[in-house]
Amino acid sequence: MVTADKYLSYKLETNQLIYWIVNASNSVITECTEPSSSGDGIPKSVNTSGTVTLSGLVSLSKLIAQHADVTPPSILRLFQSVIDARTAFHAHYQQIAALYPDPEVVKRNTSHKAFIDALTAAFEALGGKEWAGSVANSNSAHFPAAEALKAKSDLDRLLLTNKFSALSASEEKDDGGEGLSDDEPHQNPAAPPRRQRAPKRDKGKKCRRGKKSKEQQKPTAFSKAGLNGLPLESYRIIQDKEGRETDDFLAALVLVKECRQLRYELQEAWREVAYDGLNSAVAGTLSTLAVAMVRRAAAAMFPDIPGQDSYESVMNTLTFGDVARAQGIYTAISIPHLLGEAKEVHESVVDIKEQFLIHAYHVLLDFIKDFQQNRNGKPTRRMMKEIRNWDPDFDLQKATTDEERLQWRRAYAINWLYDLVNVFSSDVVDGSVEGPWQWDTDRRLFGLTEFASHVTSLAMQKPGTDIGRQVLPHHVFELQCIMDSLAVSRGWSVDVHRGHVLSPPASAFEPQRDIDLFLDREEKVYWGFLTGLMLLQHALKLDRQQCGPGQLGHRNDGPLISLMQHFQLRFGGWLGDSKSTFSLPSIPPSRFSHTNPNGLWEYSPYLCGVGLQEGLEQGYLLGMQIWDKIPEVTYLVHLHNMLVQTGYIQEPINLLGTIEGIFDKSFFKDGKVPTTGFSEALVAHVGQAMPVSRPTARHRAAARPAALSAGTIHDTLSVRHNRFFKQISxxxxxxxxxxxxxxxxxxxxxxxxxxxxxxxxxxxxxxxxxxxxxxxxxxxxxxxxxxxxxxxxxxxxxxxxxxxxxxxxxxxxxxxxxxxxxxxxxxxxxxxxxxxxxxxxxxxxxxxxxxxxxxxxxxxxxxxxxxxxGTNAPLLSLSYAAATVPILTVFKAMENRLSAKGNRLYERIYRAPSNTQTEKRRRLILAAMEEQDEECLSEMASSFEPGRLWFRDHVYWDELFEYGQGLPTTEMRHEKERASGRDHKALSDASSCVVMNLDLHRVMKLSQAITTKLSQATAIK
Incomplete structure (x- = not known):
């Protein structure tokens, strides 16, 4: 099956091949004297553009062959790989030409054949035919397995180190003796036979191949040929119009396959969110990754012409400019993975409007054009008639036609897009992703800034603006995923073979389920993110008060408390909630106000997932800031470890033991938990004094402005700026x-x-x-x-x-x-x-x-x-603010107990008036470790309250995932679905291989039992 990865590998290999051809021929030219008068085809000057024509590819290959003893086997393997890939692509076009006899298709098919013929001619000119024969006839059992891998190593060395020449007799040896010399041809069964050098000519160019010193015999570096610094992507074959269109068609076909496959994967993820309780942040992150995959694939496939990578261009290429006419020419075949089993092979006509995301494109395009008419956030009268009666409770199973479901989805999406742009533009006028909202309280959307930014920028343009080239495939793909996330929660998914797959909606599913657990807005538990911040601020203020004899120095927690308050405003006001935006006089009411004024979030599992994803990530960054700036956390972990190691605490305290295991490198030098020398270990990790020295403080302060200038909270609070807690999620x-x-x-x-x-x-x-x-x-x-x-x-x-x-x-x-x-x-x-x-x-x-x-x-x-x-390393599940509160409580309890006892260590350290509270606590811990005061250590151990120090009591979720319990296998999941009457298993899932445009290489490997049927099937009708 031709995948995006394989297509991009083909393009990369083609670039590498042309790189070698151009630079090798340049080496020949630079070593030759006067221009030829006999018409031997040698160019008069070196190639400085990196581009060649098909005919030039053949002539340059012949030129290299005349002046080289042998072509490196790794280059011949590269040739063979490119030819094989192009031949596989050609097979698809042969089917199109047979079933869709359009003159344009015939032209493109002809260009395909010309491309393959040119590659083959160049390959054979360089000795490829003889090399292929020697490979076929060699007995691989007589050679070590490493020889089969040597070619790739050779190719990397040739292309990356730039230390080879077409004029060298064989692959260059490295300093370790790797490679083959002229005297050791028997060690490389895939090496081509040596060609006889061309006879010397009386006329024409004379190459300077005379006797050279050992130093002169080193291969010529290609940088001397005038191409130094030219990027690899610039080395390519120049084709005619038909050839370019052929390449564009292949790229477009592969891209929509990639979108289709990733879409199915995300449909399954969002189905698990709604039906099986999968955390929506997991599905949201997978969606963000998939959108980025589509974006990279499109950019890599269409790098040359502006606008060629637009969705409009891709669709026009695949449908030959006529969607209605193209419907019916694509079919999909499902091929069982397991060989030797005569499973049924399924072939279905592809609904190109659904599978090629054309419905989603029209939704986006129609919304943008409608918004541009008024540019006040209100739909036109014509659009209002279409979308105003959207019913969130519509039973999709009772829809009489597929068109009725499609219209329901379209009305939802356009209403949702209106709310999206209105919320995003409420305080952001320029619509730029680099806008000022990224690191302040006015940011309106978590997780969807880039998509909302681009859609807003298009919607705000003047009516009649051509926006077709500005809508890229990943924008359409993301909108499709947004629509799918709601549809699958209502029991509707789309499959390439079965079309609309329907089942009962997920009972009692709330898209904000996981956001509610994370934030705990209603303060049902004290370990939610907002509740934890509130409790920690209160604990820090109490901690400033008098404790023990004398007045303790105040903590410098003001900046940290301000940061926590900032997060409370951001998260409490905007994560999962946009109702306040619609109360602004300049913003129209929500398009969902008749059912739920917070419909932007409540009707979008996708937004809730990507929003929670970003919220968890930012919450973790804040948690690391808290622990980096409140040293009691580190002190208590070190003290706890010593008390456990020395027997004062019989069983490790759950919370402290768990975070010690997860953040061992943050708590201990080199991550090594000490069993002796506890005070030395603490000093080695935090230094003699916890406050940062002036030079270090200046150095760290100098690093902050660069992060702040980046404008994002992720850069500003990056753990890489922290002193201790640098572990990244x-x-x-x-x-x-x-x-x-x-x-x-x-x-x-x-x-x-x-x-x-x-x-x-x-x-x-x-x-x-x-x-x-x-x-x-x-x-x-x-x-x-x-x-x-x-x-x-x-x-x-x-x-x-x-x-x-x-x-x-x-x-x-x-x-x-x-x-x-x-x-x-x-x-x-x-x-x-x-x-x-x-x-x-x-x-x-x-x-x-x-x-x-x-x-x-x-x-x-x-x-x-x-x-x-999870339970192994759940960095994002812990409420760090809430978990810090009992740690401060333990310190307060220790101080109270030691004060009541009149402990000598405590009295000596805490009566010193010059030290701050945190410094006194550090000195107390170190003194207890060094002096091994029995009374002090016993009172310290008694201060820990195991009942309040459980890790799971400070995580956001009701339960944590454990392998074998929370992650069913694919088959287990489908068995569960069948038992519940909602069998979602599609022909395109993990148990089968779905092929659009029949992959002949895959077919050849299938069992004999299905070969006959497959040979009669086609992937394009």
């Missing part, structure tokens, strides 16, 4: 990487997560310098895994599991990770036995695993569950 990692998890550096990837196994599955093997065997490249991630306790064997076998036995993004891998580290180390062999996996083959070497974006989302969902509401 997974949501924070995703945001920093622009919602592209592949950009997260190895140094930041959390250990023992699915993201870790996904990155590990991409790790390649390299050839060892000492014995020539293949071994995993020693990446920073692998070094961190070993430092965390993974042995070489565990890393190697986990890699094999993630690229071979298991997908690296499944619940089974998650289970395996956490079975490796219970009490006592458990080897991967035992994990394999537990999971019923076969033993790894000795010496086995597997290629890096290529995952679809769908698979990546499924894996990240498991990590997000753990981050948001």
């Amino acid at each position: 997974q949501l924070g990692l995703y945001r920093e990487a622009g919602w592209n998890v592949h950009r997260i550096p190895d140094s930041d990837i959390p250990i023992r997560t699915i993201l870790m196994t996904i990155r590990l599955s991409q790790t390649r093997h390299v050839t060892g310098h000492s014995n020539g065997t293949a071994q995993l490249e020693e990446t920073e991630l692998i070094r961190r895994m070993k430092a965390d306790g993974f042995t070489d064997e565990m890393v190697a076998e986990l890699h094999e599991m993630s690229v071979g036995d298991l997908e690296p993004c499944t619940e089974n891998v998650f289970e395996a990770l956490h079975k490796m580290f219970p009490q006592g180390r458990v080897t991967v062999h035992k994990v394999r036995d537990t999971l019923g996996l076969p033993a790894a083959t000795p010496g086995q070497v597997s290629e890096p695993r290529s995952l679809t974006n769908q698979e990546v989302l499924r894996g990240l969902k498991i990590d997000l569950l753990d981050d948001v509401c």
